[in-house]
Amino acid sequence: MAKCPLCGSTSIIFDPARGEYYCSRCGCVIEQEEVIDHHSLIQAKRDIENAKFEWVSYKDDIKNYTLSEIRRIAANLKLPSYIVREAEHIYYIIYNNDFHRKKNISAEALAPAIILIASEKYNRAVDFSVLCEYVKEQPDIIRYAYLKLLTII
Secondary structure: OOOOOOOOOOOEEEEOOOOEEEEOOOOOEEEEOOOOOOHHHHHHHHHHHHHHOOOOOHHHHHHHHHHHHHHHHHHHOOOOHHHHHHHHHHHHHHHHOOHHHHOOOOHHHHHHHHHHHHHHHOOOOOOHHHHHOOOOOOHHHHHHHHHHHHHHO
16 A cells, blocks of 8 residues: 655545646655646636535635645655755745735746745755746746745745
């Protein structure tokens, strides 16, 4: 039975949309499979689902999504766990003070910007062009988020 390398949980879930096996407890991406890009179909399905249901805990959904993006990107970049923990810590500071909303920064831009900041704290440079291969946002928007976060942190 597979175990999460971060928290030890055996509750591993497969997300077919991303081709990822991840821990349902902490969100750590454990394994990835190559996936055929059905992004537009999946997004259309999500749009319909979101139109049908009103999310009660929308803020928590955003928090969980952003944390999963941080973990997914870090796993793809093969960053050590101490950088992931630092990125999560930075995100909690931002989240608890609602800075991302005040600065109007999307989760897709916030996650890679936080990874850059956490990596720099430990003098572990992340190649920006490689980082951009694993993100959903445009490089200019990530740079904007990064610069905004530097003024906050």
